Amino acid sequence: MTQPAISVRNVSKRFGDTLVLKDINLEVPRGQVSCLIGPSGSGKSTLLRCMAFLEEASAGMIEIEGEALGFSEKDGKRRRQTAAELRRTRSKIGMVFQQFNLWPHMTALGNVSMALRRVRGLGRKEAEARAMAQLVKVGLEARAGHYPSQLSGGQQQRVAIARALALEPTIMLFDEPTSALDPELTGEVLNVMRALADEGMTMVVVTHEIGFAASVGNNVCFLDHGQLLFHDTPETVFAAPRHPRLEQFLDTYLDRGAQMLR
Amino acid sequence: MTWQLFELLLQASLMTIFVSVTSILLGLAFAIGLSAMRMSGLGPLVWFARIFISFFRGVPLLVQLLLIFNLLPAIGISLSSLTTALIGLSLCTAAYQAENLRGGFEGVPRGLIESAEMAGLSPVQSFIWIRTPIALRLTFPALVNEAILILKSSSLVSVVGMIELTKMAQNLAASTYMPLPIFASAGLIYLAINWIVAIAGRRAEAALPGLPAK
Amino acid sequence: MSFDFAVILAKAPQILAGLGVTILIWVAGTLLAAILGFLVATARRYGGRLADLVLSVPVEVIRGTPFLVQIFLLYFGGPYIGLRLDPIAAGLLGLTIYGAAYYAEIFRAGFQSVPPGHSEAADCVGLTRMQTILHVQLPEMALLVLPPSMNMAVILLKETALLSLITVPEMTMTVQAIGSQQYAFVESIVVLALVYWALVELANFLGRLAERRLSTYSA
Numbered sequence: 001m002t003q004p005a006i007s008v009r010n011v012s013k014r015f016g017d018t019l020v021l022k023d024i025n026l027e028v029p030r031g032q033v034s035c036l037i038g039p040s041g042s043g044k045s046t047l048l049r050c051m052a053f054l055e056e057a058s059a060g061m062i063e064i065e066g067e068a069l070g071f072s073e074k075d076g077k078r079r080r081q082t083a084a085e086l087r088r089t090r091s092k093i094g095m096v097f098q099q100f101n102l103w104p105h106m107t108a109l110g111n112v113s114m115a116l117r118r119v120r121g122l123g124r125k126e127a128e129a130r131a132m133a134q135l136v137k138v139g140l141e142a143r144a145g146h147y148p149s150q151l152s153g154g155q156q157q158r159v160a161i162a163r164a165l166a167l168e169p170t171i172m173l174f175d176e177p178t179s180a181l182d183p184e185l186t187g188e189v190l191n192v193m194r195a196l197a198d199e200g201m202t203m204v205v206v207t208h209e210i211g212f213a214a215s216v217g218n219n220v221c222f223l224d225h226g227q228l229l230f231h232d233t234p235e236t237v238f239a240a241p242r243h244p245r246l247e248q249f250l251d252t253y254l255d256r257g258a259q260m261l262r
Numbered sequence: 263m264t265w266q267l268f269e270l271l272l273q274a275s276l277m278t279i280f281v282s283v284t285s286i287l288l289g290l291a292f293a294i295g296l297s298a299m300r301m302s303g304l305g306p307l308v309w310f311a312r313i314f315i316s317f318f319r320g321v322p323l324l325v326q327l328l329l330i331f332n333l334l335p336a337i338g339i340s341l342s343s344l345t346t347a348l349i350g351l352s353l354c355t356a357a358y359q360a361e362n363l364r365g366g367f368e369g370v371p372r373g374l375i376e377s378a379e380m381a382g383l384s385p386v387q388s389f390i391w392i393r394t395p396i397a398l399r400l401t402f403p404a405l406v407n408e409a410i411l412i413l414k415s416s417s418l419v420s421v422v423g424m425i426e427l428t429k430m431a432q433n434l435a436a437s438t439y440m441p442l443p444i445f446a447s448a449g450l451i452y453l454a455i456n457w458i459v460a461i462a463g464r465r466a467e468a469a470l471p472g473l474p475a476k
Numbered sequence: 477m478s479f480d481f482a483v484i485l486a487k488a489p490q491i492l493a494g495l496g497v498t499i500l501i502w503v504a505g506t507l508l509a510a511i512l513g514f515l516v517a518t519a520r521r522y523g524g525r526l527a528d529l530v531l532s533v534p535v536e537v538i539r540g541t542p543f544l545v546q547i548f549l550l551y552f553g554g555p556y557i558g559l560r561l562d563p564i565a566a567g568l569l570g571l572t573i574y575g576a577a578y579y580a581e582i583f584r585a586g587f588q589s590v591p592p593g594h595s596e597a598a599d600c601v602g603l604t605r606m607q608t609i610l611h612v613q614l615p616e617m618a619l620l621v622l623p624p625s626m627n628m629a630v631i632l633l634k635e636t637a638l639l640s641l642i643t644v645p646e647m648t649m650t651v652q653a654i655g656s657q658q659y660a661f662v663e664s665i666v667v668l669a670l671v672y673w674a675l676v677e678l679a680n681f682l683g684r685l686a687e688r689r690l691s692t693y694s695a
Contacts, residue, residue, distance in 0.1 A: 054376055087382055094380070101377035104473050105395045115381035118391060149472025160377075167381065320676035321669045322637035325648060329669055332661045336479075410540075417542035418638070428544055435552060442553035449541040449549065456540045 003066050005030045005171050005202040006051055011060030013046055013226075020046050021057070022226040028171075028219075033203045034231075035213035038223035039249055044206045045098075047223065048175050051204065052095050053086060064089050064171065094164030098176040100156040102148040108135060108159045109144040112166050120167070134162035138192050154185030158192055165196075172196065174205040190216075210250065214238055222246055267434055268447055274430035275451050281344075281426060282413045285351035289412070290405070292356035294394055297363045301389075311360070318357030324418050326350050331422045347419035355412050362404040366397030399470060406463030410456050417452075427451060483658040484651075484667050494650025495671065501564070501646060502636050505571035506629045512572060513579020518609060520580070521587045531580075538577035543635050546570055551642040567639040567646075575632050582624045586617030619690055626683030630676055637672070647671065 006028035013021035020043045028034050036044040049055040051062060053070040061078070062069045069089045071078040081089075102111050113131035116122045122130070135141045138158040148156050157177055164172060174193065178186040190212055197203060197216050207213055213220050214234045221231035224245050230237070237246070299311040318326065327350040334341055341349070370393050378388040398405070420429035431448035435441035484491075516535065520528045538546065547570040554561060561569065590613045598608040640649035648668060655664025 052380060054379070083384065087384070090380065091382055095377070097373055097377060099371075099373050101371070101373040103374060103377070103392055103396070104471055105399055114391065115383065118387050119382040147471035163377075163381070316677065317669075317673055320673040322634040322648070322672055324637045324640075325665065325669050325672060328652070329665045332665050336662045414542040417544045421641075428542065428548075431545070432548065435548070441548070442556045445545055445549035445553055449537070449545045452542060452545065453537060453540040 002030065004028055005065060006204065007063045008047070008051070009061045009063075011047070011050060011057045011062060013043070013050060013055060014058040020226050021050070024060070024228050026221065026228060026231065028202065028204055030170075030202050031200045032218035033197045033205065033216050034219040034221060035217040035234075036204065036206045036221050036223060037208070037210065037213055037249075039252070042223040043226040044221075044223045045175055048173055048204060048206045052093055052173055053090065054095075064092050091167065092170050094167060094169035094172045096157070096160050096164055096172065096174045096177050098179050100148070100153070100160045100180070102156050102160055102163070104148050107145050107147055108140060108151065108162075111148070111159055112163045114163075115167055131162070131166055134166045135159070137165070138162045139188075152185060153181045154188045157181065157189045161189075161192055161196075171202045171204070174203065174207070176206050176208065178207070178209060222249075224249075267438065267440075267444065270434060271427060271430055271444070271447055271451060274425060275427040275455065277424070277426040278413065278416050278428075278452075279455065281347055281351065281419060281424065282409070282416045284348055285355055285416070286405075286409050286412055288348065288352035289355035289359050289408075292352060293359035293363055296356060296360040297367055297394075297397075298389060300360070300364070301367065315357045315360050318354050319361065323350070323354050323415050324421060326354055327418060327422050343419075343423035346422045347416075347424045350422070351412060351416060351419065354415070355408060358411070359405070359408055362401050362408065363397055365404075366399075366401035367393060369400045370396045396473075399473060402467055402470065403463070406459065406467070409459055409463070413455060413459065414452065479663050479666075480660060481663050481667065483660050484654060484663045487654045487658075490650055490654060491647065491667070491671075494645065494647035497564070497645055497650075498633075498636050498647040501568055501571060501639065501644070502629075502633050505568055505575060505636070506632050508568075508572040509575025509632065510579045510625065512576035513581075514583050516576060516580035517583035517587060520584060522605065522609075535577045535580050538574055539581070543570070543574050544638055544641065546574055547638065547642050563639070563642050563644040566642060567636075567644040571632060571635065571639070574635070575628065578628050578631075579625070582621050582628065583617070585624075586621040587613065589620050590616045622687055622690055623683075626679075626686065630679050630683070633676060633679060634672070 004027040006026075008024050008026040008028075011021055011024045012019065024047060026047075036048060038044045046055055050057045051064075051069075053062075056070060061071060061073055067089050068081070070081055070086055072081055072085075073079075102108075103114070106114060109128060109131050112134055113124075113127040116127035116130055117124060120127075132141060132144060135144055138161055140155060140158055140162070143151060143155060143159075148159070151159065161172075161177075177193070178189050181189065186209070190209065193203070193205070193212075194216055205213070205217070217234050219231055220234045220237045222229045222237065222243070222245070229245060230243060242250070296311045296314060299307040302308065321329075327347070330350050331343075331346050334346070374392060374396065375388060378392045383391065416426060417428035419426060420432065425433075427448055431444050435444045438444065516531055520531050523531075547566065550559070550570050551561065551563070551566040554566065594612055594616060598612045603611065636646055637648040639646055640652065643649065651664045651668040652661075655661045658664070
């Protein structure tokens with residue numbers, strides 16, 4: 001069996017008194033699209049953020065392509081990694097946020113080329129050429145000189161995807177990438193993600209777009225109250241008879257995708 | 263009040279402008295340093311920044327200038343009055359600007375720092391390239407306001423022997439026995455410079471790229 | 477180089493007298509400035525367009541020029557138009573006018589914050605204009621205007637040091653004089669700075685206390 005892109009072992013996360021993730025075990029296979037679905041507050045975003053070490057798991061281990069992320073394990077004890085170790089493992093991951101999180105004081109090109117220059121140490125010309133190639137990929141080369149405030153939400157999210165791709169990650173994490181968008185703008189972002197999936201990028205997507213999960217996802221993981229209830233191919237997950245909690249969830253998320261499945 | 267006298271005041275106002283602009287920029291650099299100290303989480307640096315800011319905001323600028331003017335020579339450092347004035351004004355404005363910047367740094371959305379972290383920027387790089395520019399952008403109106411305050415405060419550097427607009431007005435008032443028109447003219451020149459600064463500030467504010475919605 | 481603070485501290489009674497003058501001018505000046513500022517803001521709000529326009533001129537001129545130039549103009553220029561004031565009177569008047577311009581702006585923002593519906597409701601129950609302002613609008617804006625008002629009070633405290641330059645016998649002038657009599661300039665200025673620092677921090681503390689009080693009442 002080949003090594004998984006991400007392996008999550010016995011991960012729990014506690015915020016104060018509430019347990020938001022309960023002993024999660026999950027292997028994300030390489031080259032596939034894994035969608036995390038579930039009601040609000042189910043812990044799916046927290047799990048994704050743990051995979052980027054933006055949240056520290058209270059217990060358990062997460063490995064990225066076989067390398068421990070954030071904590072190293074020795075003799076059964078967890079030790080926090082140094083900033084340099086963390087950065088090395090993290091460099092395999094690209095992250096796309098719900099709120100885009102583009103830096104407002106830089107143009108689209110500036111956002112995409114920033115880390116190439118400051119982290120990878122490329123010269124301005126080289127960095128901008130590579131950044132431009134990524135903007136072409138998301139279809140925004142004409143907006144390279146625009147500031148985030150001059151772009152639509154969908155365009156901002158595409159720039160954010162280009163920014164993550166510029167660092168050539170092997171894994172892309174998407175945290176509800178279309179939730180902050182007007183419905184008519186979600187399509188352009190989902191199309192970019194679909195193209196990325198076709199290229200064979202390993203992707204983990206937290207989403208409410210059940211249609212996207214069903215049509216693009218290779219795996220669907222359903223979380224509820226901090227527990228990973230099941231994960232399987234979309235065909236199996238969405239085929240009747242469905243798990244009663246999923247049935248309930250689909251009832252409350254009657255979006256286009258969910259209706260298609262009825 | 264003759265044109266000749268007014269011309270002398272205008273000439274002296276160049277020194278006022280020079281001292282103010284230099285102090286504002288030096289003060290801004292110090293203020294960013296103070297903010298970095300305060301956010302470093304290192305006890306001694308945090309305390310140094312806190313005490314520095316409290317002291318320079320707690321003591322009248324006049325007294326600060328007298329202190330620097332008298333203290334430094336007493337411990338063997340002799341400085342020109344221009345240097346003394348620049349040190350005094352820039353340390354004072356640094357404390358106020360650091361206090362303004364505090365709100366700016368707190369206002370940088372958490373997600374923008376996370377995206378810098380995910381892009382592989384170190385905390386120092388994130389401070390330099392992401393947090394500071396955004397904090398400056400957020401507090402730009404306060405910076406313009408501070409520039410106007412410093413322009414007015416620069417009138418105090420006459421006490422350490424600098425000849426700028428206020429000192430020139432004092433000298434001319436004493437020699438011509440016409441304090442009324444001379445001080446009124448000096449006031450008008452300050453007013454005109456401040457108007458220009460305020461208008462330029464508003465123009466610049468409008469030209470800066472927009473901020474993320476909260 | 478050695479410093480001798482004893483010679484300065486031996487003059488404590490004189491320093492305290494100077495401190496007394498500083499506090500007296502500060503408190504009186506701040507109160508008068510706040511009252512005058514409130515009247516200006518009220519006149520600008522309810523005196524019609526012309527009053528608003530006419531009053532905006534002195535407010536902007538005072539806010540746009542250094543306090544030092546204002547007191548020089550008043551103290552040295554005043555006698556040429558028959559306004560012959562002794563230093564303390566000139567200092568108090570100068571501080572009041574200067575502070576009033578800033579307080580006028582603080583109260584103007586305060587008036588703008590009160591929803592018009594509230595004063596209209598007061599009009600309907602038969603309160604006079606002045607009653608409405610004092611009993612409805614002023615309490616409503618209190619929480620908003622308190623922080624900048626306290627802040628302004630602290631600024632005015634520090635500005636009183638400039639009055640030494642027109643020979644008001646306040647703390648800065650007194651301590652400087654002691655310093656030159658005793659040939660202890662540095663020590664005198666250090667003491668002076670520490671006293672101001674303590675005074676400002678005390679004022680800040682009282683301001684925060686007042687804010688907390690007020691916010692619990694109006695919560």
